Amino acid sequence: MAIAYELQCRECGKRYENAPLSICEACFSPLEVQCDLEAARKDFTREKIAQGPDSMWRYKALLPVPEEYVGPTPSGWTPLLRAPRLAKRIGANNLYIKNDAVCTPTLSFKDRVVSVALAAAQTFGFDTVGCSSTGNLANAVAAHAARLGFKTYILVPADLEPAKILNTQVYGAKLVRIDGNYDHVNRLCSQIADRYNWGFVNVNLRPYYAEGSKTVGYEIAEQLGWRLPDNIVCPMAGGSLITKIKKAFKELVELGLVEDKEVRFFGAQATGCSPISVAVKTGADHIEPQKPNTIARSLAIGNPADGVYAARAIRNSGGWAEDVSDVEIVSAIQELAETEGVFTETAGGVTTAVTARLYAHGRIKPDELTVSVITGNGLKTTDALAGVYEVEEPVRPRLTDFEAYFERQKATLGIEELEAIAGGASVR
Amino acid sequence: MSVRVLLPNAFTKHTEGKKEIQSNAANLNDLLTDIETEFPQLKTHLRDEQGQVRRFINFYVNEEDIRFLGNEKYTFKDGDEVLVIPSIAGGSCSCCSYCGQEDCTCC
Numbered sequence: 168m169a170i171a172y173e174l175q176c177r178e179c180g181k182r183y184e185n186a187p188l189s190i191c192e193a194c195f196s197p198l199e200v201q202c203d204l205e206a207a208r209k210d211f212t213r214e215k216i217a218q219g220p221d222s223m224w225r226y227k228a229l230l231p232v233p234e235e236y237v238g239p240t241p242s243g244w245t246p247l248l249r250a251p252r253l254a255k256r257i258g259a260n261n262l263y264i265k266n267d268a269v270c271t272p273t274l275s276f277k278d279r280v281v282s283v284a285l286a287a288a289q290t291f292g293f294d295t296v297g298c299s300s301t302g303n304l305a306n307a308v309a310a311h312a313a314r315l316g317f318k319t320y321i322l323v324p325a326d327l328e329p330a331k332i333l334n335t336q337v338y339g340a341k342l343v344r345i346d347g348n349y350d351h352v353n354r355l356c357s358q359i360a361d362r363y364n365w366g367f368v369n370v371n372l373r374p375y376y377a378e379g380s381k382t383v384g385y386e387i388a389e390q391l392g393w394r395l396p397d398n399i400v401c402p403m404a405g406g407s408l409i410t411k412i413k414k415a416f417k418e419l420v421e422l423g424l425v426e427d428k429e430v431r432f433f434g435a436q437a438t439g440c441s442p443i444s445v446a447v448k449t450g451a452d453h454i455e456p457q458k459p460n461t462i463a464r465s466l467a468i469g470n471p472a473d474g475v476y477a478a479r480a481i482r483n484s485g486g487w488a489e490d491v492s493d494v495e496i497v498s499a500i501q502e503l504a505e506t507e508g509v510f511t512e513t514a515g516g517v518t519t520a521v522t523a524r525l526y527a528h529g530r531i532k533p534d535e536l537t538v539s540v541i542t543g544n545g546l547k548t549t550d551a552l553a554g555v556y557e558v559e560e561p562v563r564p565r566l567t568d569f570e571a572y573f574e575r576q577k578a579t580l581g582i583e584e585l586e587a588i589a590g591g592a593s594v595r
Numbered sequence: 596m597s598v599r600v601l602l603p604n605a606f607t608k609h610t611e612g613k614k615e616i617q618s619n620a621a622n623l624n625d626l627l628t629d630i631e632t633e634f635p636q637l638k639t640h641l642r643d644e645q646g647q648v649r650r651f652i653n654f655y656v657n658e659e660d661i662r663f664l665g666n667e668k669y670t671f672k673d674g675d676e677v678l679v680i681p682s683i684a685g686g687s688c689s690c691c692s693y694c695g696q697e698d699c700t701c702c
Contacts, residue, residue, distance in 0.1 A: 178649075189683045194649055196651045358601075
């Protein structure tokens with residue numbers, strides 16, 4: 168069987184055979200993968216998908232991997248959680264969380280894109296792979312590469328969170344700290360990929376890598392009982408994810424797996440790095456690069472590669488973009504954890520805070536079915552919460568001491584909390 | 596006065612394999628003229644139908660995006676190193692995968 172995907176220039180339409188290539192040689196614009204929907208139609212049915220593995224590989228027929236490929240890392244198929252308690256807090260009635268904070272093996276949605284990129288790396292015969300990363304991608308490449316037996320070079324900004332550095336090094340990857348921000352790192356990787364015969368997942372393998380994001384969209388639709396939501400709220404760094412979720416929905420409609428529906432897409436950024444949000448708000452058809460300054464380092468891409476496409480996707484859908492301050496990000500991390508038991512990293516704080524604002528501003532109506540996409544785990548960015556919780560004096564292991572402690576606590580509580588204690592935790 | 600200009604691999608098909616030139620250009624517009632004079636085949640690929648430099652091509656001067664330095668108003672200094680790097684993106688397309696229309700609203 169002929170391989171049912173190939174590369175195509177997104178601007179001039181020139182087609183290319185599958186290769187580690189991301190730039191059109193005719194117009195120097197980005198290439199993307201085109202999957203043959205007709206070829207996939209027989210394998211991409213609700214029944215066959217349901218029989219597939221409990222991972223993103225259940226959607227293999229629409230991913231750019233060889234037909235016989237068996238994904239060795241079961242990423243994806245993360246929970247779609249109803250979020251009634253968060254919903255009540257922010258004035259929503261029909262809110263869901265797509266929880267990629269528990270995507271395996273490295274606890275972010277980047278496990279999905281790396282799964283596809285490294286399948287391509289194997290196909291092209293690379294023995295060394297790498298990436299430029301704000302952290303989550305570094306973790307994912309390191310883990311997947313270890314399992315597949317690749318040598319690995321990973322370049323990151325020198326000021327990356329310590330947990331993300333450790334979570335890369337532990338897999339035996341060579342981590343190179345670059346004295347600059349992500350945009351500097353990314354540029355250097357473009358030059359390295361030109362010089363060395365390495366497979367950089369987000370440079371020369373980027374067209375394949377990006378297709379992995381579609382699985383977030385497929386899963387949302389399937390987990391909603393094969394229907395599309397009214398709204399998607401999605402964090403934006405390079406801007407690829409939001410466009411790929413949209414592409415996934417479009418493919419599902421084309422294949423007749425879901426009813427066609429206008430889904431509105433909402434983008435979330437930190438104010439300290441908001442080039443796409445600014446473009447949406449001002450109606451600009453280009454991206455003004457920014458110098459990032461935010462605690463949401465996983466979204467700190469000042470010159471987002473897919474920014475133009477993300478802004479266009481949002482506007483065409485009737486959606487909007489918002490950006491929030493670092494203080495709001497920290498509060499939103501706490502709010503999501505306190506209400507739904509989901510501890511997300513700073514990017515998830517951005518998405519949650521923006522979701523709340525979209526309801527507050529009336530851009531999303533309370534009854535609309537809305538999915539907030541949480542892409543990473545809070546255990547990786549605990550430094551964002553440094554100083555938020557005071558360390559209390561230890562209590563001596565005696566009941567009288569605990570009673571005294573509890574009395575002191577009650578004195579500091581508000582009326583609502585006191586009533587809750589009076590009703591629930593009566594003392595015997 | 597001379598600046599060193601590093602070209603990406605994507606250009607080499609149109610530059611007979613050359614990846615680097617020296618230029619005496621004073622600013623970005625002069626530099627583009629220099630590049631196009633040296634590599635006439637590159638011109639039609641570098642610019643769109645309106646003659647504008649394609650928007651996915653980025654210029655950096657000594658590691659700084661030239662847009663932060665004033666773009667075409669920036670005056671090159673002796674010894675500057677100019678990097679030309681196309682953006683690498685991976686999201687949705689502007690000419691739609693399905694209907695083939697530029698700026699379509701379906702994807």
